[in-house]
Amino acid sequence: MSKIVRPEDSVLRRFLLLELFAGLWVTLKHQFRPHVTQEYPRERPELRPRFRGVPRLRDHPGAEGPLCVACNQCALACPDHCITVVAEDRKGGKGKQPKSFHIDYERCCHCGLCVDACPTKPITAIYMSHDYEMAQYARDDFMTDLRGLYEGHVPREYKR
Amino acid sequence: MFGTTEMQINMGPQHPSTHGVLRLELKLDGERIVDTRPVIGYLHRGCEKLGEDRTYAQAIVYTDRMDYCAAFAENLVYAEAVERLLGVEVPPRAQYMRVVLAELQRIASHLIWLGTHAMDIGALTVFVYGMREREFILDLFESYCGARLTYNAVRVGGMPEEFPEGWVEEARRFCDVLPSRLDEYHQLLTANRIWLARTRGVGTIDGKTALDWGMTGPCLRGSGVAYDVRKAIPYEAYADLDFDVPIGEAGDTYDRYLCRMEEIRQSRRIVLQALDKLPGGEIRGKVPRRIKPPKGEVYHVNEGPRGELGVYLVSDGSEHAYRCRFRSPNFVNLQALPDMVRGHLVADVVAVIGTLDIVLGCVDR
Numbered sequence: 001m002s003k004i005v006r007p008e009d010s011v012l013r014r015f016l017l018l019e020l021f022a023g024l025w026v027t028l029k030h031q032f033r034p035h036v037t038q039e040y041p042r043e044r045p046e047l048r049p050r051f052r053g054v055p056r057l058r059d060h061p062g063a064e065g066p067l068c069v070a071c072n073q074c075a076l077a078c079p080d081h082c083i084t085v086v087a088e089d090r091k092g093g094k095g096k097q098p099k100s101f102h103i104d105y106e107r108c109c110h111c112g113l114c115v116d117a118c119p120t121k122p123i124t125a126i127y128m129s130h131d132y133e134m135a136q137y138a139r140d141d142f143m144t145d146l147r148g149l150y151e152g153h154v155p156r157e158y159k160r
Numbered sequence: 161m162f163g164t165t166e167m168q169i170n171m172g173p174q175h176p177s178t179h180g181v182l183r184l185e186l187k188l189d190g191e192r193i194v195d196t197r198p199v200i201g202y203l204h205r206g207c208e209k210l211g212e213d214r215t216y217a218q219a220i221v222y223t224d225r226m227d228y229c230a231a232f233a234e235n236l237v238y239a240e241a242v243e244r245l246l247g248v249e250v251p252p253r254a255q256y257m258r259v260v261l262a263e264l265q266r267i268a269s270h271l272i273w274l275g276t277h278a279m280d281i282g283a284l285t286v287f288v289y290g291m292r293e294r295e296f297i298l299d300l301f302e303s304y305c306g307a308r309l310t311y312n313a314v315r316v317g318g319m320p321e322e323f324p325e326g327w328v329e330e331a332r333r334f335c336d337v338l339p340s341r342l343d344e345y346h347q348l349l350t351a352n353r354i355w356l357a358r359t360r361g362v363g364t365i366d367g368k369t370a371l372d373w374g375m376t377g378p379c380l381r382g383s384g385v386a387y388d389v390r391k392a393i394p395y396e397a398y399a400d401l402d403f404d405v406p407i408g409e410a411g412d413t414y415d416r417y418l419c420r421m422e423e424i425r426q427s428r429r430i431v432l433q434a435l436d437k438l439p440g441g442e443i444r445g446k447v448p449r450r451i452k453p454p455k456g457e458v459y460h461v462n463e464g465p466r467g468e469l470g471v472y473l474v475s476d477g478s479e480h481a482y483r484c485r486f487r488s489p490n491f492v493n494l495q496a497l498p499d500m501v502r503g504h505l506v507a508d509v510v511a512v513i514g515t516l517d518i519v520l521g522c523v524d525r
Contacts, residue, residue, distance in 0.1 A: 052306035
């Protein structure tokens with residue numbers, strides 16, 4: 001426990017406006033420092049490797065068929081209940097594969113719990129992608145199916 | 161002929177300096193405040209009810225959304241409460257990692273407070289500088305857990321991931337830069353006559369009244385009461401770390417300002433110490449995949465950036481909490497506002513809201 005130190009008050013300093021000039025000196029120094037702001041649509045932020053964008057699906061060349069085994073664990077782990085998986089028998093093998101896989105990006109909160117729950121370790125079938133520009137014109141467009149989950153979100157080019 | 165009447169006006173909920181959707185019913189005599197009534201609930205999303213509907217692991221995601229300026233502190237207190245219900249021991253490495261991240265979060269939260277508080281009073285520059293330093297911390301969090309605001313960076317029983325490569329060095333670099341930046345804020349504000357005129361003697365509350373209202377955190381310590389959960393009931397690795405708790409005297413806005421500024425320095429000290437002492441080993445304790453605590457109840461507190469964060473959980477032995485209740489320091493501190501602004505001018509209300517450092521997401525939950 002320690003008492004805070006209040007700065008001393010001096011008549012001379014107050015009379016000469018010294019503290020105001022000290023503040024102005026700080027802002028003046030900043031005029032000559034490099035910019036730290038990003039001009040967003042023109043400059044893109046450099047994302048860290050663990051960045052959590054929207055969840056997507058992926059395959060692995062080492063695995064036969066889709067990596068996802070349609071176990072429904074991600075849907076159970078999701079706090080927003082935004083994942084719907086329908087399973088079918090795996091083509092040419094044992095087990096299951098997803099017949100349809102829907103994620104409602106409108107409800108997804110990017111928490112990453114689905115990735116934690118995914119049993120296909122160490123490479124998980126569902127993963128947090130680096131896509132972050134998710135604006136859409138209609139609510140239905142947020143519902144993403146298997147194809148959309150594999151291909152990812154291609155940002156639309158806008159022209160005047 | 162010149163008789164005056166009291167006037168009632170609304171401040172907020174759409175007011176830039178009420179830090180969100182706080183509505184204040186001000187009763188005014190001219191420009192003087194006779195009485196104030198905070199009207200809250202505009203940001204109620206039912207986080208507590210959701211905590212009873214979702215499993216223990218899922219509920220951590222909703223604690224992110226309560227105090228969105230200090231999501232990690234909320235994550236932490238909830239996870240600790242569940243760990244106490246389960247009786248799980250957290251490995252020492254995870255404890256130190258939690259301390260590092262919690263203190264970085266405290267610095268980030270105090271930088272937001274500094275920026276917005278100064279901006280409300282009219283010093284716009286500090287806001288921009290404060291946000292610049294906060295960006296460092298957000299980058300560190302992004303690098304650690306992948307999110308910049310709603311982290312979900314604690315799991316029941318430990319931490320989700322190791323620090324990535326180069327993270328510790330990056331955190332140290334930030335700690336090296338921070339003191340010089342703090343000196344700049346001090347040069348801009350601490351002796352500034354406008355700042356002094358707007359903060360000194362404004363929103364004064366003495367220690368006893370503050371305690372009666374149940375205030376905690378820097379708001380209480382600014383009034384000279386030495387109470388900090390990190391010292392009083394040490395949790396995680398705080399008992400092994402050496403730090404000071406700054407105490408104010410007068411209990412006015414200026415003292416609370418100095419307290420928080422000193423807390424940033426102390427948090428930096430804690431981060432550096434914890435990084436030095438960071439032990440090796442496991443980061444996840446032994447927790448079953450499906451978390452089903454035994455029947456019982458627990459109330460757990462820790463020191464958030466704004467005061468004593470509390471979680472009350474009742475378990476009925478299932479995967480969901482039977483009852484989940486959060487003690488939000490913002491909500492409690494806000495109740496003292498009428499006492500603090502009585503007799504002041506309308507412009508001082510803005511300063512007092514700033515010094516209380518409320519986040520409406522946590523007030524309304």
